[in-house]
Amino acid sequence: MAQMAHGWVLNGYAKLLAREANDATDSSVRMFIIPSYTASLWDAGMYKTYLFKRVDFSLYDLIVVPWNKNGNHWVVLVARTKDFTVSVYDSLNADNSLLIDRFCLFMSERSKIVNGGFDQWLSVQPPTNKQSDGSSCGVFVLMTLECLVNGKPSLILRQVHVLMFRRYVKDRLLAKGIRSTHLCDSLTCKDPRGEGSCVMYAPGGCVRLVHPRQWRKMNIIVVKFVMRNTVKLVLVLVTVLSHLCVDM
Structure with a gap:
């Protein structure tokens, strides 16, 4: 149940960041969130359940997938539609080539029915900060997204900011959970x-x-x-x- 609650928070806050960026007229980053439950389907070999056929990915700069690895560790996959690169930000710096392969399989399946489905991607290893505890991986995911959506280097927020950022996310979700449009x-x-x-x-x-x-x-x-x-x-x-x- 705790893991499910973590998923709700991660998906909710990622969605809030994307919503604000996409609503803003002066935003330089447009972000689309593929929720983590879709990645869970990919882990089970199910790529055709949610293809987002009505979404034009070319309108977005970032395609983001929060991902729970093996039920005990959160990472985030980020695909950039301008240069067709895909990266996984992981606070444990583990091998995530399997996740990238699954994302590419999903995009390949999608390209069969969606024009301009983006079926060719280049894997790029991004610089990431490493967590020093055993419970802040989800916070690292959200700190990374906060940096990316604001056009900042992902290394700015580190372990020392985790506690502050937990409170920040809670306050933001409580204050801005209802959309004003x-x-x-x-x-x-x-x-x-x-x-x-x-x-x-x-x-x-x-x-x-x-x-x-x-x-x-x-x-x-x-x-x-x-x-x-x-x-x-x-x-x-x-x-x-x-x-x-x-x-x-």
Whole structure:
């Protein structure tokens, strides 16, 4: 359960960083997050479950994948779409060639159905700071992303900053967990209503990204469905009980 909670925090904060960078008009870095549960599927040999077919990766500078290795260590894979390089930032400096191979396999599968799917990548080993304890790998992942999305060298934040950064992440998630715009996560979305102009929008919902308005529609449908079937269930129970009473 603790590992699952760590995953929620890592994915949540990575998503917050990407959201802020992509919303900002003066940002020099656009970042797309592939959540860690997708990497878990790759570890199991499942590459076709989430292909993000509606996402144009060429609009982003960084494709980021938080990755939990063997269920006990967090690293982050970063692919740069401008020079087609892919790196794994690992606070233990271990061999991560297998992770890069799996990412390349995913991109190869995706390129079969998506034009410009980016199926050729060059592996590059980045400089990384090494953790000196046994519990801060997730924080190192988030410190690395904080540096990259702000255009800073990844070596700036080190072990000495871990405790401070834990508190910083907690405060940021609590303060900015709610988005202040009605646009979805697509860089091409220009319609606050979530209709028409956005490639992510589709009647009945979206494969990955759903507009707030669409969520409201879906919630209303779910509530109506539950109420309708609850009434039916009550009627069935009343009928059964009435028959039981008669039999008795």
